[in-house]
Amino acid sequence: EKWPRGDxxxxxxxxxxxxxxxxxxxxxxxxxxxxxxxxxxxxxDNLGAYQAAALSVRDNMLVNWNETQLHYTRKxxxxxxxxxxxxxxxxxxxxxxxxLDLKSxxxxxxNQLGFSLEDLLEEERDAALGNGGLGRLAACYLxxxxxQDLPVxxxxxxxxxxxxxxLISPEGNQLEAPDPWLDxxxxxxxxxxxxxxxxxxxxxxxxxxxxxxxxxxxxGQEVLAVAYDVMIxxxxxxxxxxxxxxxxxxxxxxxxxxxxxxxxxGAVESSNSAAAITSVLYPNDHTTFGKELRLKQQYxxxxxxxxxxxxxxxxxxxxxxxxxxxxxxxxxxxxxxxxIPELMRILLDEEDLDWNFAxxxxxxxxxxxxxxxxxxxxxxxxxxxxxxxxxxxxxxxxDINMIFLQAVEKKFPGDRERLAxxxxxxxxxxxxxxxxxxxxxxxxxxxxxxxxxxxxxxxTILKDFVEFFGVSKFGNVTNGITxxxxxxxxNPELSKLISSTLKIDKSVWLKDLYKLKGLVKxxxxxGFRAEWAAIKQRNKERLAHHIETTLGFTVNTNAMxxxxxxxxxxxxxxxxxxxxxxxRYLELKAxxxxxxxxxxxxxxxxxxxxxxxxxxxxxxxxxxxxxxxxINADPETKDYLSxxxxxxxxxxxxxxxxxxxxxxxxxxTAGTEASGTSNxxxxxxxxxxxxxxDGANIEIAEEVGEENVFFFGHxxxxxxxxxxxxxxxxxxxxxxxxxxANVLNQISGGLFGDGGVYEPLVNTIRQGDxxxxxxxxxxxxxxxxxxxxxxxxxxxxxxxxxxxTANMGxxxxxxxxxxxxxxYWNLEPIPVGKD
Ligand code: KOT
Numbered sequence: 001e002k003w004p005r006g007d008x009x010x011x012x013x014x015x016x017x018x019x020x021x022x023x024x025x026x027x028x029x030x031x032x033x034x035x036x037x038x039x040x041x042x043x044x045d046n047l048g049a050y051q052a053a054a055l056s057v058r059d060n061m062l063v064n065w066n067e068t069q070l071h072y073t074r075k076x077x078x079x080x081x082x083x084x085x086x087x088x089x090x091x092x093x094x095x096x097x098x099x100l101d102l103k104s105x106x107x108x109x110x111n112q113l114g115f116s117l118e119d120l121l122e123e124e125r126d127a128a129l130g131n132g133g134l135g136r137l138a139a140c141y142l143x144x145x146x147x148q149d150l151p152v153x154x155x156x157x158x159x160x161x162x163x164x165x166x167l168i169s170p171e172g173n174q175l176e177a178p179d180p181w182l183d184x185x186x187x188x189x190x191x192x193x194x195x196x197x198x199x200x201x202x203x204x205x206x207x208x209x210x211x212x213x214x215x216x217x218x219x220g221q222e223v224l225a226v227a228y229d230v231m232i233x234x235x236x237x238x239x240x241x242x243x244x245x246x247x248x249x250x251x252x253x254x255x256x257x258x259x260x261x262x263x264x265x266g267a268v269e270s271s272n273s274a275a276a277i278t279s280v281l282y283p284n285d286h287t288t289f290g291k292e293l294r295l296k297q298q299y300x301x302x303x304x305x306x307x308x309x310x311x312x313x314x315x316x317x318x319x320x321x322x323x324x325x326x327x328x329x330x331x332x333x334x335x336x337x338x339x340i341p342e343l344m345r346i347l348l349d350e351e352d353l354d355w356n357f358a359x360x361x362x363x364x365x366x367x368x369x370x371x372x373x374x375x376x377x378x379x380x381x382x383x384x385x386x387x388x389x390x391x392x393x394x395x396x397x398x399d400i401n402m403i404f405l406q407a408v409e410k411k412f413p414g415d416r417e418r419l420a421x422x423x424x425x426x427x428x429x430x431x432x433x434x435x436x437x438x439x440x441x442x443x444x445x446x447x448x449x450x451x452x453x454x455x456x457x458x459x460t461i462l463k464d465f466v467e468f469f470g471v472s473k474f475g476n477v478t479n480g481i482t483x484x485x486x487x488x489x490x491n492p493e494l495s496k497l498i499s500s501t502l503k504i505d506k507s508v509w510l511k512d513l514y515k516l517k518g519l520v521k522x523x524x525x526x527g528f529r530a531e532w533a534a535i536k537q538r539n540k541e542r543l544a545h546h547i548e549t550t551l552g553f554t555v556n557t558n559a560m561x562x563x564x565x566x567x568x569x570x571x572x573x574x575x576x577x578x579x580x581x582x583x584r585y586l587e588l589k590a591x592x593x594x595x596x597x598x599x600x601x602x603x604x605x606x607x608x609x610x611x612x613x614x615x616x617x618x619x620x621x622x623x624x625x626x627x628x629x630x631i632n633a634d635p636e637t638k639d640y641l642s643x644x645x646x647x648x649x650x651x652x653x654x655x656x657x658x659x660x661x662x663x664x665x666x667x668x669t670a671g672t673e674a675s676g677t678s679n680x681x682x683x684x685x686x687x688x689x690x691x692x693x694d695g696a697n698i699e700i701a702e703e704v705g706e707e708n709v710f711f712f713g714h715x716x717x718x719x720x721x722x723x724x725x726x727x728x729x730x731x732x733x734x735x736x737x738x739x740x741a742n743v744l745n746q747i748s749g750g751l752f753g754d755g756g757v758y759e760p761l762v763n764t765i766r767q768g769d770x771x772x773x774x775x776x777x778x779x780x781x782x783x784x785x786x787x788x789x790x791x792x793x794x795x796x797x798x799x800x801x802x803x804x805t806a807n808m809g810x811x812x813x814x815x816x817x818x819x820x821x822x823x824y825w826n827l828e829p830i831p832v833g834k835d
Contacts, residue, residue: 016059017063018064020101020105022108022109022112025056025109026109026113028059029049029052029056029109030052030113032051032052033048036051037051037055046119047184049110049120049123050121050123050124051184054093054187055187057093057096057106058188061240062231064233064239065231065242067833068239068240068241071832076316076326077828077830078826078827079151079312079326079328079827080327080330080825080827081309081327081328081329083156083335084134085301085336086131086134086281087129087135087139087154088128088129088131088132088138088163089129089139090485090650090651090652091121091124091651094121095233095484095485095489099146099484100233101507125184127162127181128181129156129159129162129163129281130162131163131283131567131609132285133371133675133676134371137449137479138154138332140481141816141817142154142241143232143234143482143485144480144812145817146232146235146237146239147234147235147236147239147482147484148814149234149239150821150827151241151830153241153242153244154242154244155243155246155308156246156301157245157247157281157297157300157301158189158247159278160180160280161178161181161280164177164178164179164612165178165648166609166647166648166649168645171622172622172623172626173618174610174621174622176283178280189230190229190230191227192228192229193226195227195308197224197307197308198224198251199223199224200217200222200223201221201299201389202391203217203220203221204218204219204220204391205217205391212354213355213399214349215348215349215392217349217391217392221273222251223250223251223274224248224250225246225300226248227245227308229242230243231243235510236507236511237831238831239830246278248274248275248276248278249275250271250274250275276293277293277296283611283612284611285569285611286374286376286377286569287376287614288377290380290382290385295385295389296389299338299342299389299390299393302338302339302342305336306343306346309327320351321357323365324361327365328365328367329367330366330820331366331367331368331369331439332369334368334378334438337368337438338393340362340439341390341397343361343362343365343366344359344362347361347362355399355403359403362442363441363442366442366444367820367825368439369446369449369477370436370448370457370461372674373460373671378434378436378461379435380426382432383425397424397425397433397438400438404422405419407468411468422464422465424437436462440465445473445474445823445824446473447475449477450478451478452671452694452695452698452716453476453674453695454474454475454476455476456716462474475824478810479813479816480816480817481677481680481681481813482814484510486658486684488506490656490659491658491659491685493535494539494805497535501519501522501528502519504518511814513809513811513812513815514809515809516805516807516808517806519805519806520806523799523802533798536659536660537557539659543656546656551647555642556639556642559601561605561660561663562662562664562665563605563658563660563664564608565606565607565608565649567611568610568618569614570616570770571669571672572668573667573669574620574624575773576776577606579740583740583742583781584602584641585627585634585641589634596640599640599788601639602788603642603643603644604643605646606643607653607657609649616760619758620761621645622757623752623761624643626752629753654678658687659685662688663689663690663787664678664679664688664689665690666678666679666691666695667692667713667776668694669692669719669772670692670715671716671719672694673695680700683700683704684805684808684811685805686801686802687804688708688787688797688801688804689709690710690787691710691712692711693713696811699810703811704804707800710787710790711783712779712782713775714775714779723772726768726770726772732766733765736775737774737775739781740765740773740774740777740778744766747762748762
């Protein structure tokens with residue numbers, strides 16, 4: 001057949017390019033108001049204007065997106081796929097305008113129509129399909145892949161409800177409300193009802209006699225996976241990648257059998273159970289609950305994604321043994337590990353390959369990133385549940401395990417404990433499948449997310465596997481962040497100052513972040529320091545204004561801004577921070593007014609969500625809120641110390657908070673925070689860190705100089721022994737740390753309302769103290785005192801701030817994604833329009 005159909009010149013003359021001209025932009029926005037929204041100039045509000053502007057930008061993105069996909073298809077390069085259950089994207093409009101280099105034109109166009117672009121940006125809801133660092137990392141990696149012209153797609157789930165909205169009750173309790181983020185329409189996605197796959201659950205699997213590992217899986221429930229595509233524009237490039245999110249639907253509108261039997265409710269119920277799969281993001285960070293629906297989400301998503309990847313590969317007309325030359329699949333933590341037995345199932349049962357050949361392909365396609373060594377986060381699925389939902393996969397896992405353990409036995413004869421540790425099956429009632437072990441043996445390479453963490457992976461949870469496979473299978477890719485969103489977008493004034501000072505266009509330094517090094521020499525320039533400090537000040541005022549308008553509090557912008565924003569978790573030690581605040585408050589109370597006058601005022605900000613079932617984390621929020629209530633109202637001290645818990649932390653709130661911070665806290669117990677990524681965002685924006693020797697804090701200090709980071713606390717090698725001491729030779733807090741004991745007693749004594757309420761929280765420290773708050777408290781207080789001293793010398797502080805930003809080049813997610821492309825996936829950039 002002849003393509004294009006009809007008259008080719010009619011097609012060609014009507015194909016549009018990206019419109020950069022203000023006249024065309026207003027025309028397209030008005031057109032969307034009239035036709036897409038069916039509204040008029042006379043009743044258009046900000047939301048409507050946002051939607052029309054977004055649709056117009058989307059048209060421009062689509063031109064590039066189409067061209068990119070066609071280009072990739074024609075060039076047929078190796079592609080990589082990033083499988084993540086979470087993509088914490090935040091808002092899109094501003095990011096798209098900046099990446100497309102259309103912001104100033106849209107600003108003018110929107111102005112001509114009587115609106116302000118800044119107002120319209122605020123109308124957009126966050127796409128919050130993630131919990132925290134792991135999901136935001138996936139979003140940064142998509143931005144970098146597109147910006148580096150790499151042929152990478154993301155695959156995830158299109159949850160109807162993102163991470164819950166956090167409300168704080170008057171008593172200080174966290175309440176959760178649903179996040180129906182799709183209610184206002186989502187202009188950034190393209191429904192692809194033509195792209196869909198059937199995914200099976202339950203049923204029976206029968207091994208074939210003489211089948212060489214093959215079987216037939218039938219019956220059960222079939223659910224439809226429908227694709228929604230989200231465009232990912234690169235920065236100053238035409239490359240626009242794709243994030244494909246799956247939605248679950250009943251295969252038919254209703255179950256015909258139940259319907260015919262007169263069981264109307266039953267029929268509708270089964271269609272509900274299909275739709276339920278992608279209804280909600282699980283709001284647990286670092287914990288696994290063994291919920292059936294979560295397992296179904298994981299299989300639904302990996303099965304649909306693999307079917308799609310294989311179909312695209314087959315269109316190349318290559319033989320299946322070339323699959324690893326054309327496909328690399330990155331597993332974002334163990335959540336997509338079922339992709340390993342699923343690919344085995346397809347190769348064995350559908351492609352008729354023999355076991356060894358299939359396993360060879362599988363182990364060359366997958367790559368696995370571990371994000372945490374915390375035991376409660378390591379996924380395990382009960383064998384009975386697996387057998388019920390995925391009978392064929394359970395057989396395959398047993399087969400993989402048998403063959404693997406035979407190889408281990410051969411290498412380490414008679415070492416039964418080793419076999420038990422390395423087995424894919426953990427003995428117990430019930431037996432459980434260890435997903436990290438499966439991900440490890442089924443992948444080409446495994447990496448951690450910062451140097452220390454990667455070492456810990458190799459010496460603790462995967463030690464036996466390093467001994468078996470050799471160390472070269474294991475590596476490190478230190479996390480990164482996209483400087484587009486986390487500097488240019490969130491801190492436009494600083495971005496402008498950097499460009500004008502370096503005399504380099506931002507399109508250059510934003511894609512080669514080491515260029516920031518050029519700022520070092522300007523740290524000695526008084527005028528530059530003044531401009532730098534003035535921008536920080538205006539960012540603090542911007543935050544204060546935001547808080548004033550949303551919460552009604554007046555924040556003291558002459559104070560030092562001290563920020564801790566992250567998920568609430570005992571290992572992240574928000575407790576250490578709030579107890580430190582109480583300690584400072586008690587100190588202030590003990591001073592004379594004259595002594596207080598010498599104190600540098602400080603405002604402490606917290607934000608973060610607690611998992612809905614995490615009692616201690618929720619109690620920590622309650623304590624923070626009630627300490628804030630008391631100290632913000634104390635006339636003696638409130639000019640010197642105040643405290644805010646900002647509800648409903650999100651990507652867009654982070655974009656206002658981070659540029660405003662003077663100092664931020666990254667204070668996990670050593671060895672527990674795999675990397676951290678907000679630490680990088682703060683430093684990129686000229687904020688300094690107070691932190692433990694943990695995760696990426698260590699590498700940040702290596703880059704920016706230890707003199708610019710406030711370290712404290714015990715080191716990783718000491719932690720194990722301290723924990724042992726806590727259990728076997730406990731010392732009461734009053735002896736171990738009197739300053740801390742005093743703080744705890746004030747809380748128990750009711751200084752912040754009914755002391756009894758906080759006993760379960762306070763007792764985690766008094767007894768056991770697994771996260772070593774007692775051991776690190778004095779050192780923490782000293783570090784904060786050093787921060788205060790350093791801040792007194794404002795000129796020196798600003799120098800530190802400049803030198804910090806200047807040395808953050810390493811932490812661009814462009815560097816990280818190039819590491820993956822070169823050292824793991826073997827992928828080349830495929831720039832659109834360059835040949
Ligand atoms: C684990 C289980 C479920 C949901 C999330 C996790 C998780 C999140 N594990 N690690 N993370 C964080 O990942 C970030 C990105 O690599 C790290 O910076 C951070 O330190 C991890 O805690």
